[in-house]
Amino acid sequence: MSVTDTLRELVHRVATAEVLDRVGKPVSSKVGDVLGHGPVKDALSGTWLGHPLHPMLTDVPIGFWTSSFVLDIAGGRRGRPAADRLLGLGILSALPTAASGLSDWSDTIGEDRRVGVAHAIANNVALVLYSWSWLARRRGRRGKGLVLGFLGAAAASGGGYLGGHLVYRQGVNTDRNAWKHGGEDWVDVAGDLELTAGQPLVVKAHEDDVLLVRTAGVVSAISNVCGHAGGPLSEGDFDDAGCVTCPWHGSVFRLADGHVVHGPATGHQPRYEVRSAGGRLSVRRLRSPA
Numbered sequence: 465m466s467v468t469d470t471l472r473e474l475v476h477r478v479a480t481a482e483v484l485d486r487v488g489k490p491v492s493s494k495v496g497d498v499l500g501h502g503p504v505k506d507a508l509s510g511t512w513l514g515h516p517l518h519p520m521l522t523d524v525p526i527g528f529w530t531s532s533f534v535l536d537i538a539g540g541r542r543g544r545p546a547a548d549r550l551l552g553l554g555i556l557s558a559l560p561t562a563a564s565g566l567s568d569w570s571d572t573i574g575e576d577r578r579v580g581v582a583h584a585i586a587n588n589v590a591l592v593l594y595s596w597s598w599l600a601r602r603r604g605r606r607g608k609g610l611v612l613g614f615l616g617a618a619a620a621s622g623g624g625y626l627g628g629h630l631v632y633r634q635g636v637n638t639d640r641n642a643w644k645h646g647g648e649d650w651v652d653v654a655g656d657l658e659l660t661a662g663q664p665l666v667v668k669a670h671e672d673d674v675l676l677v678r679t680a681g682v683v684s685a686i687s688n689v690c691g692h693a694g695g696p697l698s699e700g701d702f703d704d705a706g707c708v709t710c711p712w713h714g715s716v717f718r719l720a721d722g723h724v725v726h727g728p729a730t731g732h733q734p735r736y737e738v739r740s741a742g743g744r745l746s747v748r749r750l751r752s753p754a
Protein backbone atom coordinates (compact mmCIF):
# COMPACT_ATOMS: atom_id res chain seq x y z
CA MET A 465 0.00 0.00 0.00
CA SER A 466 1.39 3.43 -0.94
CA VAL A 467 1.84 6.22 1.58
CA THR A 468 -1.09 8.08 0.01
CA ASP A 469 -3.37 5.06 0.32
CA THR A 470 -2.28 4.52 3.90
CA LEU A 471 -3.06 8.13 4.80
CA ARG A 472 -6.43 7.94 3.05
CA GLU A 473 -7.27 4.76 4.92
CA LEU A 474 -6.29 6.36 8.22
CA VAL A 475 -8.45 9.42 7.59
CA HIS A 476 -11.33 7.19 6.52
CA ARG A 477 -11.06 5.26 9.78
CA VAL A 478 -11.11 8.47 11.77
CA ALA A 479 -14.07 9.81 9.78
CA THR A 480 -16.10 6.67 10.40
CA ALA A 481 -15.13 6.19 14.06
CA GLU A 482 -18.49 6.86 15.67
CA VAL A 483 -16.88 6.62 19.07
CA LEU A 484 -15.55 10.14 18.47
CA ASP A 485 -19.15 11.39 18.53
CA ARG A 486 -19.25 10.70 22.25
CA VAL A 487 -16.86 13.60 22.69
CA GLY A 488 -17.60 15.58 19.55
CA LYS A 489 -21.37 15.96 19.88
CA PRO A 490 -21.61 17.29 23.44
CA VAL A 491 -18.51 19.47 23.14
CA SER A 492 -19.53 21.08 19.85
CA SER A 493 -23.01 21.70 21.20
CA LYS A 494 -21.54 23.32 24.32
CA VAL A 495 -19.16 25.45 22.24
CA GLY A 496 -22.09 26.53 20.06
CA ASP A 497 -24.09 27.52 23.14
CA VAL A 498 -21.21 29.50 24.64
CA LEU A 499 -20.34 31.37 21.44
CA GLY A 500 -23.95 31.99 20.41
CA HIS A 501 -24.64 34.32 17.48
CA GLY A 502 -23.17 37.77 17.57
CA PRO A 503 -19.89 39.65 17.87
CA VAL A 504 -17.82 36.83 19.39
CA LYS A 505 -18.91 34.34 16.75
CA ASP A 506 -18.39 36.95 14.02
CA ALA A 507 -14.91 37.73 15.33
CA LEU A 508 -13.81 34.10 15.51
CA SER A 509 -15.36 33.18 12.17
CA GLY A 510 -13.78 36.09 10.29
CA THR A 511 -17.09 37.67 9.23
CA TRP A 512 -15.59 41.10 9.94
CA LEU A 513 -12.70 40.22 7.62
CA GLY A 514 -14.74 38.78 4.77
CA HIS A 515 -12.56 35.66 4.99
CA PRO A 516 -12.47 32.63 7.30
CA LEU A 517 -10.14 33.56 10.16
CA HIS A 518 -8.86 30.14 11.20
CA PRO A 519 -6.92 29.20 8.04
CA MET A 520 -5.18 32.57 8.15
CA LEU A 521 -4.24 32.26 11.82
CA THR A 522 -2.85 28.74 11.42
CA ASP A 523 0.00 30.18 9.38
CA VAL A 524 1.24 32.12 12.39
CA PRO A 525 2.14 29.31 14.86
CA ILE A 526 3.17 27.03 12.01
CA GLY A 527 5.50 29.76 10.76
CA PHE A 528 7.02 30.34 14.20
CA TRP A 529 7.46 26.65 14.90
CA THR A 530 8.89 25.87 11.50
CA SER A 531 11.40 28.70 11.86
CA SER A 532 12.32 27.43 15.32
CA PHE A 533 12.73 23.91 13.90
CA VAL A 534 15.08 25.16 11.19
CA LEU A 535 17.19 27.05 13.74
CA ASP A 536 17.28 23.98 15.98
CA ILE A 537 18.70 21.99 13.12
CA ALA A 538 20.88 24.51 11.34
CA GLY A 539 21.17 27.54 13.60
CA GLY A 540 24.07 26.35 15.72
CA ARG A 541 24.75 27.72 19.18
CA ARG A 542 24.12 31.30 18.08
CA GLY A 543 20.65 30.38 16.81
CA ARG A 544 19.47 28.92 20.12
CA PRO A 545 17.97 32.07 21.73
CA ALA A 546 16.04 32.89 18.57
CA ALA A 547 14.86 29.28 18.22
CA ASP A 548 13.51 29.32 21.78
CA ARG A 549 11.85 32.70 21.33
CA LEU A 550 10.15 31.55 18.14
CA LEU A 551 8.95 28.42 19.91
CA GLY A 552 7.38 30.54 22.65
CA LEU A 553 5.74 32.88 20.14
CA GLY A 554 4.28 29.85 18.38
CA ILE A 555 2.75 28.68 21.65
CA LEU A 556 1.20 32.10 22.31
CA SER A 557 -0.18 32.47 18.80
CA ALA A 558 -1.66 28.95 18.92
CA LEU A 559 -4.25 30.10 21.46
CA PRO A 560 -6.33 32.45 19.24
CA THR A 561 -5.79 30.00 16.38
CA ALA A 562 -7.32 27.21 18.45
CA ALA A 563 -10.23 29.45 19.50
CA SER A 564 -11.12 30.24 15.89
CA GLY A 565 -10.78 26.57 14.94
CA LEU A 566 -13.04 25.54 17.79
CA SER A 567 -15.65 27.97 16.57
CA ASP A 568 -15.50 26.61 12.99
CA TRP A 569 -15.54 23.04 14.21
CA SER A 570 -18.68 23.62 16.31
CA ASP A 571 -20.60 24.13 13.03
CA THR A 572 -19.62 20.74 11.61
CA ILE A 573 -21.44 17.44 11.85
CA GLY A 574 -20.86 13.76 11.08
CA GLU A 575 -17.58 12.78 9.48
CA ASP A 576 -16.30 16.36 9.38
CA ARG A 577 -16.83 16.72 13.11
CA ARG A 578 -14.99 13.45 13.79
CA VAL A 579 -12.01 14.44 11.65
CA GLY A 580 -12.14 17.81 13.41
CA VAL A 581 -11.86 16.05 16.78
CA ALA A 582 -8.75 14.21 15.60
CA HIS A 583 -7.36 17.47 14.16
CA ALA A 584 -7.85 19.18 17.52
CA ILE A 585 -6.31 16.27 19.46
CA ALA A 586 -3.20 16.27 17.25
CA ASN A 587 -2.82 20.04 17.56
CA ASN A 588 -3.29 19.97 21.32
CA VAL A 589 -0.70 17.23 21.63
CA ALA A 590 1.62 19.44 19.56
CA LEU A 591 0.90 22.40 21.84
CA VAL A 592 1.66 20.37 24.97
CA LEU A 593 4.89 19.02 23.48
CA TYR A 594 6.03 22.46 22.35
CA SER A 595 5.20 23.93 25.75
CA TRP A 596 7.11 21.14 27.47
CA SER A 597 10.00 21.70 25.08
CA TRP A 598 10.01 25.40 25.90
CA LEU A 599 10.10 24.66 29.64
CA ALA A 600 12.89 22.12 29.20
CA ARG A 601 14.96 24.67 27.27
CA ARG A 602 14.37 27.28 29.97
CA ARG A 603 15.70 24.82 32.54
CA GLY A 604 18.81 24.23 30.52
CA ARG A 605 17.81 20.77 29.32
CA ARG A 606 18.41 21.50 25.69
CA GLY A 607 18.61 17.92 24.44
CA LYS A 608 15.25 17.06 25.94
CA GLY A 609 13.82 20.32 24.62
CA LEU A 610 14.95 19.49 21.10
CA VAL A 611 13.44 16.01 21.16
CA LEU A 612 10.14 17.35 22.49
CA GLY A 613 10.17 20.08 19.85
CA PHE A 614 10.68 17.52 17.07
CA LEU A 615 7.82 15.41 18.45
CA GLY A 616 5.69 18.56 18.54
CA ALA A 617 6.51 19.16 14.87
CA ALA A 618 5.40 15.61 14.03
CA ALA A 619 2.09 16.07 15.90
CA ALA A 620 1.49 19.49 14.31
CA SER A 621 2.12 17.99 10.86
CA GLY A 622 -0.51 15.33 11.53
CA GLY A 623 -2.94 18.00 12.71
CA GLY A 624 -2.20 20.09 9.64
CA TYR A 625 -2.84 17.13 7.34
CA LEU A 626 -6.26 16.56 8.90
CA GLY A 627 -7.09 20.27 8.74
CA GLY A 628 -6.15 20.30 5.07
CA HIS A 629 -8.35 17.26 4.49
CA LEU A 630 -11.31 19.08 6.04
CA VAL A 631 -10.94 22.08 3.79
CA TYR A 632 -9.59 20.68 0.52
CA ARG A 633 -11.31 17.30 0.47
CA GLN A 634 -14.46 17.93 2.48
CA GLY A 635 -14.97 21.59 1.60
CA VAL A 636 -15.49 22.71 5.20
CA ASN A 637 -15.64 26.51 5.27
CA THR A 638 -15.39 26.67 1.49
CA ASP A 639 -17.93 29.06 -0.03
CA ARG A 640 -20.75 26.89 -1.37
CA ASN A 641 -21.42 29.42 -4.11
CA ALA A 642 -17.83 29.64 -5.33
CA TRP A 643 -18.40 27.71 -8.56
CA LYS A 644 -21.71 29.26 -9.47
CA HIS A 645 -20.94 31.83 -12.09
CA GLY A 646 -24.36 31.91 -13.71
CA GLY A 647 -24.91 33.57 -17.04
CA GLU A 648 -25.31 37.10 -18.31
CA ASP A 649 -28.80 36.48 -19.63
CA TRP A 650 -32.11 37.23 -18.08
CA VAL A 651 -33.91 34.07 -16.98
CA ASP A 652 -37.69 33.92 -16.82
CA VAL A 653 -38.39 32.35 -13.42
CA ALA A 654 -41.99 32.91 -12.28
CA GLY A 655 -45.28 34.63 -12.82
CA ASP A 656 -45.56 37.95 -11.03
CA LEU A 657 -48.57 36.72 -9.07
CA GLU A 658 -46.79 33.59 -7.85
CA LEU A 659 -44.73 35.76 -5.51
CA THR A 660 -46.88 37.02 -2.67
CA ALA A 661 -45.67 39.56 -0.13
CA GLY A 662 -43.75 38.00 2.73
CA GLN A 663 -43.81 34.51 1.19
CA PRO A 664 -40.38 33.39 -0.05
CA LEU A 665 -40.24 31.65 -3.40
CA VAL A 666 -37.31 29.55 -4.64
CA VAL A 667 -36.73 29.43 -8.38
CA LYS A 668 -34.02 28.05 -10.62
CA ALA A 669 -31.79 30.39 -12.62
CA HIS A 670 -28.90 28.83 -14.49
CA GLU A 671 -27.35 26.45 -11.98
CA ASP A 672 -28.42 28.36 -8.87
CA ASP A 673 -31.43 28.20 -6.58
CA VAL A 674 -32.60 31.77 -6.20
CA LEU A 675 -34.60 33.08 -3.28
CA LEU A 676 -37.22 35.67 -4.22
CA VAL A 677 -38.86 37.80 -1.55
CA ARG A 678 -41.31 40.63 -2.10
CA THR A 679 -41.20 43.31 0.60
CA ALA A 680 -43.14 46.58 0.34
CA GLY A 681 -43.59 46.01 -3.37
CA VAL A 682 -39.87 45.48 -4.03
CA VAL A 683 -38.61 42.05 -5.07
CA SER A 684 -35.21 40.96 -3.72
CA ALA A 685 -33.31 38.02 -5.14
CA ILE A 686 -30.26 36.33 -3.67
CA SER A 687 -28.92 32.79 -3.83
CA ASN A 688 -30.96 30.45 -1.67
CA VAL A 689 -27.86 28.38 -0.88
CA CYS A 690 -26.06 29.74 2.18
CA GLY A 691 -22.41 30.21 1.27
CA HIS A 692 -21.27 28.99 4.69
CA ALA A 693 -22.31 25.35 4.39
CA GLY A 694 -25.22 25.21 1.97
CA GLY A 695 -28.21 25.81 4.26
CA PRO A 696 -31.54 26.58 2.53
CA LEU A 697 -32.25 30.23 3.32
CA SER A 698 -35.91 29.94 2.29
CA GLU A 699 -36.42 27.81 5.42
CA GLY A 700 -34.87 30.43 7.68
CA ASP A 701 -36.40 33.31 9.60
CA PHE A 702 -37.25 36.57 7.84
CA ASP A 703 -37.21 39.68 10.00
CA ASP A 704 -38.65 43.17 9.69
CA ALA A 705 -35.20 44.62 8.99
CA GLY A 706 -35.15 42.88 5.62
CA CYS A 707 -32.79 40.07 6.63
CA VAL A 708 -32.95 36.30 6.55
CA THR A 709 -31.34 34.04 9.13
CA CYS A 710 -29.96 30.74 7.86
CA PRO A 711 -31.69 27.78 9.55
CA TRP A 712 -28.47 25.77 9.90
CA HIS A 713 -25.97 27.91 11.82
CA GLY A 714 -27.61 31.30 12.09
CA SER A 715 -25.77 33.43 9.55
CA VAL A 716 -27.77 36.56 8.75
CA PHE A 717 -27.95 38.05 5.25
CA ARG A 718 -29.54 41.24 3.95
CA LEU A 719 -32.11 40.37 1.30
CA ALA A 720 -31.65 43.61 -0.64
CA ASP A 721 -28.03 42.95 -1.57
CA GLY A 722 -26.99 39.60 -0.06
CA HIS A 723 -24.58 41.21 2.41
CA VAL A 724 -23.60 39.07 5.37
CA VAL A 725 -24.66 40.79 8.60
CA HIS A 726 -23.64 38.06 11.05
CA GLY A 727 -21.56 34.92 10.69
CA PRO A 728 -20.40 32.27 10.75
CA ALA A 729 -20.64 33.01 7.01
CA THR A 730 -17.87 35.33 5.86
CA GLY A 731 -18.93 36.06 2.30
CA HIS A 732 -21.93 37.81 0.76
CA GLN A 733 -24.60 35.83 -1.02
CA PRO A 734 -24.73 36.04 -4.82
CA ARG A 735 -27.41 38.56 -5.72
CA TYR A 736 -29.69 38.98 -8.69
CA GLU A 737 -31.29 41.82 -10.53
CA VAL A 738 -35.06 41.38 -10.90
CA ARG A 739 -37.18 42.52 -13.84
CA SER A 740 -40.95 42.44 -14.07
CA ALA A 741 -42.51 42.54 -17.53
CA GLY A 742 -45.66 41.12 -19.08
CA GLY A 743 -46.74 39.58 -15.79
CA ARG A 744 -43.50 37.57 -15.53
CA LEU A 745 -40.45 37.90 -13.29
CA SER A 746 -36.95 37.47 -14.68
CA VAL A 747 -33.63 37.50 -12.86
CA ARG A 748 -30.05 38.12 -13.89
CA ARG A 749 -26.93 37.57 -11.80
CA LEU A 750 -25.30 40.81 -10.73
CA ARG A 751 -21.57 40.79 -11.30
CA SER A 752 -20.51 43.92 -9.45
CA PRO A 753 -19.49 43.56 -5.81
CA ALA A 754 -22.54 43.92 -3.61
Ligand code: FES
Binds near residue numbers: 692
Ligand atom coordinates in the same frame (compact mmCIF):
# COMPACT_ATOMS: atom_id res chain seq x y z
S1 FES B 1 -25.17 26.91 6.36
FE1 FES B 1 -24.09 27.61 8.07
S2 FES B 1 -24.97 29.54 8.46
FE2 FES B 1 -25.95 28.86 6.68
